[in-house]
Amino acid sequence: MIQKKICILGAAGVGKTSLTAQFVYSKFSEKYLSTMGVKIDRKQVEVGNTSVNLMIWDIHGEEKYKKITTSYLRGASGIITVIDGTRPDTVPTALEILERVEQDLGIIPNVFLINKADLTDAWCIPNDTIEELAQHHQSTPVYKTSAKTGEHVEESFLKLAEMLIQS
Amino acid sequence: MTEKNQSPQASSSDIQALREILFQEESVRIDKIETLLNDKNLHAKAIAEVLAEAVRLRSKEGNQLGEALQPAVENAITASIAKNPKPLSDALFPVMGPSIRKAINHAIAGMLQSLNQTLEHSFSAKGLQWRLDAFRTGKSFAEVVMLNTLVYRVEQVFLIHKETGLLLKHLSFDTSGNEDADVISSMLTAVRDFIQDSFTTSSDQEEQSLRLGDLEIIVEQGPDTVLAVVCRGNIPRSLYTNMSIVLEDIQHEFHAALQNFDGDTSHFDHVETLLSTLMISDYGKKQEEESSSSQKPLIVIVGVLSIALLWWGWHIYQNHINTTHWQHYIESLRHESGIVLTHVSEKDGLHTLTGLRDPLSKEPASLLKTFELNKDNVQYKFQPYRSLDHDIVLKRAIQRLQPPQGIHLALKGNTLYISGRASKAWADYAEKQALWVTGIEAVDTRQLIQPTPLIERIRKAIQPSNDIHLQLNGSTLTLTGKATQAWLKHAKTSIESIPEVANYHDEQVIRTDSPEYLLSLAKQALHTPKSVTLRMNNDKILVAQGYASKQWINQAKRTMDTISGIQGFNYRALKLSDDVILARAMKILQPPASVNLSFTKGILIAQGIAPETWVKHAQENALLIQGVHSFSTEKLHLDTSPWQKLNIEVQSIHLVSTNKKPTLTSHDKTILKKLADIYQKSLKLNPTTQLQILAFYDADTKLVARIRLNKIISILKAYGISQLQINSQLIYQGNKAIKFSLLKTKEATH
Structure with missing residues (x-):
């Protein structure tokens, strides 16, 4: 069996834990609990004929005075970078985090998730931004996800798993 | 020129000759060496001479020789066993026997130790506490004992890829709880990273440990791997050393796989053999238990003594029971007719009875069962004799005379009385024979009726029962005794067919169906x-x-x-006498409406409240009523008592709830104040008075009733009534009222 460590990163409150919970347990809670440090989950997925055990490191959200502990990123094979679709300021945060990660780990497979797609009224990420993100390192998959409804959640994690096997 | 013309063969032979002259000795030696080299037998001889020494010398230098010889030795052993296993088994026999014994001894010792641990702690105070722990945690008692007596045990081993935190291999002492090993592995890595970041410890620090309750996690780091060992108990220092050795071996053996690790853990399947060397445990004795082990012989001695005492007690009890039974048996034999005991003795549990016994007496062994005695423990030495005991003489007479049906024999003194109906021939025979019976000196046959042919005919015709007696005087037949009317009718008709009977009388016969x-x-x-x-x-x-x-x-x-x-x-048509007596009492005593009279088993009971004058009147007249043996006024209260008046007043107070809420209204509180005042007055009349509160509830209001009751009690307490002065009860009765009354405690009534 292949095991891969992936890290889910982003600004605080973008929905990293909810996305992980939706992917691993198919559950969603309206309650917001800030992640302290790191929370680790595991889910086995099938990529073609290969079983991949994804060890998902849900790392606390990046805040102004609380930077991500880079040691948690060590050994990660892939990254999921999460942006809040209702908060445009989470885009630059996500890009900053990604830059730091790439400084430490080099360029590794990454998927952008723009979360909270169910909040259509509050949505404020223009399509231009989405296109720019998709052009990161020539091509990076971008998904508009909803941890609440499960929209594109599994799809995006599976995409990353696929990228990990192919890389 | 001649020399120049000499042929080359000639010069060659000269050289050869010269060589032979010059090197003859060397040539011989070379030939010898060649022979030695080419002759394999001589080789073997030469090697054989030095082989033992060579092996000895090489073995001293290292294991290479052993490793080199391993396949050959294995093949040789396999071939030997395949060919004939006997020589090898014969050779190994002296080794295998002790080995097997040692292994069995070790296994038994382990089992005994485990048993000892459980037994040692079964009845101690600590054992009881552990039993409680076992009950609380749902573990077996043996498991709790083991956990508490455990010196140490390695429960789980994690081999973790250092950089990614991914789990390479996991071993556990049991199969449960392995599902999340990979998450634990990642989490341990995260915790390690967190500690290193937070406390700026060196990432290369060899050992780290983490204690969680009874568990200790030891983390040992290698260049590419991290070894985490989860232990319980006091870990020996040697474990750290072993972990380092294992890590080094893993690093050495799996170096390439670790360097190129891409998440595929299948390359590390064989690491289990290395890791399993860390799965160790020790159930040795703790120091404190060693001290208790010194008490073990004492406990064993006490145990053995107790068992011996119990056995001795039981033996004494059994002996006592046996002796008692035996004495009763002897006593009963002494009273038995036809048996005379002259000597009774006992040796080694065998009882010997000596004496005389009439053959017609009861078999002595037949009584043994009655007294729960074993026939194997008894020996009889009886001499036969002829007994003159009444029963035996009578038995002897019956045996000798063989009386026909209808004949009764009785013995009084030495005289045999024969009664009943019998032919003259048998009567004569009996009279003569009876005198030959030992113990009989006279025979009385006056009660022996010798039936005439006529009476025999009559009997045959009417077939009387044993309750009917016939008396024939001439031609007059008189019947006495008992019979049914139907039989008498049949008898009368039957007699009419016998002309010799002129007169027939059955008036004296009692008609049993009349x-x-x-x-x-x-x-x-x-x-x-x-x-x-x-x-x-x-x-x-x-x-x-x-x-x-x-x-x-x-x-x-x-x-x-x-x-x-x-x-x-x-x-x-029968009337119940209790009702009659009660009706009579009601008529005579005329109790007031507040008094309830009841009558049972001769006791007239009055309860309720009554004027003093009526009570006096009742006490004077009750016992005069026919059938009344006693008059009880214990449950009767005099309405002249001020205390009783207060009680009546209290009993008139009750709280009713109209809804299902436990709240008390201000009106309720006013009533409770009044109640408290009355109670305080009653206390002055009788200091042991209690206030009884009965809270009734229906199917839905039990909780509400309880809360209301508690509220009422707390209000009454606020009015100066203590908890001890209150007697409260919740009663299921289908309504929601709260009633009150005053009670006199026993001290007061006495």
Whole structure:
């Protein structure tokens, strides 16, 4: 069996834990609990004929005075970078985090998730931004996800798993 | 020129000759060496001479020789066993025997130790605590004992890829709890990273440990791997060393796989053999237990003594029982007719009875069962004799005379009395023979009737039962005894066919199916009280009239079922005597409405509240009423008592809830204040008075009633009534009222 460590990163409150919970347990809670440090989950997925055990490191959200502990990123094979679709300021945060990660780990497979797609009224990420993100390192998959409804959640994690096997 | 013309062969042979002259000795030596080299037998000889020494020398230098010889030795052993296993098994026999014994001893010692641990702690205070722990945690007692007596045990081993935190291999002492090993592995890595970041410890620090309750996690780091060992107990220092060795071995053996690790853990399947060397445990004794082990011999001695004492006690008890049974048996034999005991002895549990025994007496062994004695423990030494005991003499007479049916033998003193009907021939025979019987000196046959042919004919015709006696005087036949009317009718008809009987009398025969006879039987059986009149109607149904207790009626019903001939029992005309007495008492005493009279088992009971004058009147007249044996006024209260007046006042107070809420209104609180005041007054009259509160509830209001009751009690406490002065009860009665009354405690009533 292949095991891969992936890290889910982003600004605080973008929905990293909810996305992980939706992917691993198919559950969603309206309650917001800030992640302290790191929370680790595991889910086995099938990529073609290969079983991949994804060890998902849900790392606390990046805040102004609380930077991500880079040691948690060590050994990660892939990254999921999460942006809040209702908060445009989470885009630059996500890009900053990604830059730091790439400084430490080099360029590794990454998927952008723009979360909270169910909040259509509050949505404020223009399509231009989405296109720019998709052009990161020539091509990076971008998904508009909803941890609440499960929209594109599994799809995006599976995409990353696929990228990990192919890389 | 001549020399120049010499042929080359000639010069060659010269050189050869010269060589032979010059190197003859060397040539011989070279030939010898060649022979040595080419002759394999000589090789073997030479090697054989040095082989043992060579092996010895090489073995001293290292294991290479052993490793080199391993396949050959294995093949040799395999071939030897395949060919004939006997020589090898014979050779190994002296080794295998002790090895097997040692292994078995070790296994048994381990098992005994485990058993000892459980037994040692089964009955100690600590053992009880552990039993409680076992009950609380759902673990078995043995497991709790093991956990507490455990010195240490490695429970899990994690081999973690250092950089990614991914789990390479996991071992556990049991199979449960392995599901999340990969998450634990990642989490351990995260915790390690967190600690290193937070406390700026060196990432290369060899050992780290983490203690969680009884568990300790030791983390040892290698260049590419991290070894985490989860232990319980006091870990020996050697474990750290072993972990380092294992890590080094893993690093060495799996170096390439670790360098190129891409998440595929299948390359590390074989690492299990290395890791399993860390799965160690020790259930050795703890120091404190060692001290207790010194008490072990004492416990064993006490245990053995207790068992011995119990066994001794049981033995004594059994002996006592046996002795008692034996004495009773001897006593019964002494009273047995035809047996004379002259000597009784006992040796080694065997009882010997010596004496005389008439062959007609009871078999002595037949009594053994009655006294629960074993026949194997008894020996009889009886000499035969002829007993003159009454029973034996009579038995002897019966044996000798063999009396026909209808003949009765009786012995008084030395005289045998023969009665009944028998032919003259048998009577003569009996008279003569009886005198030959030992113990009989005279025979009385006056009661022996010798039937005439006529009376035999009459008997044959009427076939009388044993209850009927016939008397023939000339031609007059008189019947006496008991018989049914139907039989008498049949007898009379049958007699008419015998012309020799001129007169027939059956007036003296009691008719057993006549109403009069049945009535007399019933009266005799029922112990009829005077207040009951019995009669038997023509349908043979017993009719009872008058007054009787329920008890007598029930008894009479049961008795009537047992008397044959009586067709039924009619007691509908009977009146219950208790009701009659009560009615009489009510008429005579005329109690007021507040008094309730009841009557049972001869006791007239008055309860309620009554004026003093009535109580006096009742006490004077109650015992004069027929059937009243006692008059009870214990439950009667005099309404002249100020305390009782207060009680009546209290009893008139009650709280009613109209909804299902426990709230008390201001009106309720006013009532409670009034209640408290009355209670305080009653206390002055009787200091031991208690306030009884009865809170009634229905199916839905139990909780509400309880809360209301508690509120009422707290309000009453606020008004100066203590908890001890309150007697409260919750009663299921289908309403929601709260009632009050005053109670006198026992001290007060006494």
